[in-house]
Amino acid sequence: SAARVENPVRSAFVVVSNRLPVDRVTEPDGSVRWRTSPGGLVTAMEPVVRDLGCVWVGWPGSIDEELEPFAVGAMRLRPVALSAKDFAEYYEGCSNDTFWPLYHDVISPPGYHREWWDRYVAVNRRFAEAAAEAAEPGATVWVHDYQLQLVPAMLRELRPDLVIAFFLHIPFPAHGLFGQLPWRRQVLEGIIGADVVGFQRVADAANFRSAVRRYVGAPSNGNRILVGDAPDGSGGPERHVLAQEFPISIDAAEFAALAASESVQRRAREIRAELGDPKRVILGVDRLDYTKGIRHRLKAFSELLQDGEIDPAEVTLVQVASPSRERVEAYQHLRDEIEVTVGRINGDFGTIGHSPVVYLHRGYPREEMAALYLAADVLAVTALRDGMNLVAKEYAACRFDERGALVLSEFAGAADELRRAVLVNPHDINGLKAGIGAALRMPEAEQRQRMRAMRKVVFRNDVARWSSDFLRSVEGAAAQRILAEAP
């Protein structure tokens, strides 16, 4: 529930993301309250928020609504309003139809529209101004993701006293692709306004440093980018920007506890029974997005059926495709394509009592997700490009029984850590079929061995570790700056 707070809200720690981490719920009696969305980011911030308090700057999710700051639990929230035009051009347009496809290796062609870009600049400025207002002197401000890449530099200009951090949740492409962007220099200059820039993978950080070298002319030394010229004429840089990988994770203990609960285990058994007790269940869980390789997965599955390698009476593929960005055209096409394919597979291989693909176009509560993970013999993650892919980590965290096999795309960030998954190249349909086949046939002892290794990694590198590693680097950058500025 929400409480009013003083305005302007201020803190020594400010988080900035496109969306505030809360959802508005209307009670049956018509009253309105806010509850934190269950995302990993909120969990990651909890320990920090407890120590430092925090103001979170972001869009509350409604169009054309000016809201006063409010508090939910220990978090104070500073809403940034978006108009219908902002939403269409900054969010759906420039963020989700330019940057999203470009940064995912142009799986879908990005649109480059100057009106979208102008709106992106204007909305980024609005976020930067709100963050500047919310930050106490010398505060740390952590900016998130591809919607807000200009905020770090705008914020530095408004408030040179701040320590600024930026984390990109999605991949950063090779410069040959990034170079398509008409505003490539502005974007890079926006991001290097931060003191620390975090990426999911080693390769993303390397791509970024090389783009900065090429398009901004700033060289790097290891993970450090040398920006500007020192005012003392020494020939050194004005400042350093750390650009490094910080792979994000999940609250593994929480997922494990959920999966171990009596009700979730019961539900997992129920799910298998409702599916007609197939010998094997393959699961896919994705936002309905062209980056996730759902079409490739269906193609491989249907060919395995066609080849007679999978008996449709024995194996069920459950595909949860949660609705996403439904007003963007590329997503509408994708949905049509997937639904036609599912219909075709079920038409070709189904019987009156049984369909080989169970396709669910909706979101589920976390408990149901955990039960699905437990009910699945194989989880198939076949992303063509994915920053990390938390679903893969959630599956491992939930399998306290050390059973189940993970088929994981090399193109998901999670593949850098989950080396004991069955790693596949989803573009190679034969390879993908072989991977799914191997996972379906994997002996229990091998499942156990691999799952144990993957669980170790996910529990060691959990989301608390991610945020503390990142914030330790930010503190390090702050300390260096104080040293450099000392007389």
Ligand code: GDG
């Ligand atoms: C971006 C990057 C990066 C999905 N359906 C339901 C549901 N989910 C949850 C999953 C998981 C999350 O949503 C999805 O996270 P992913 O990492 O798999 O993918 P993106 O949404 O594309 O996230 C990605 C991530 O940011 C973090 O940096 O890993 O690469 O693209 O937690 O469980 N949750 C519930 N019901 C659903 O139907 N409750």
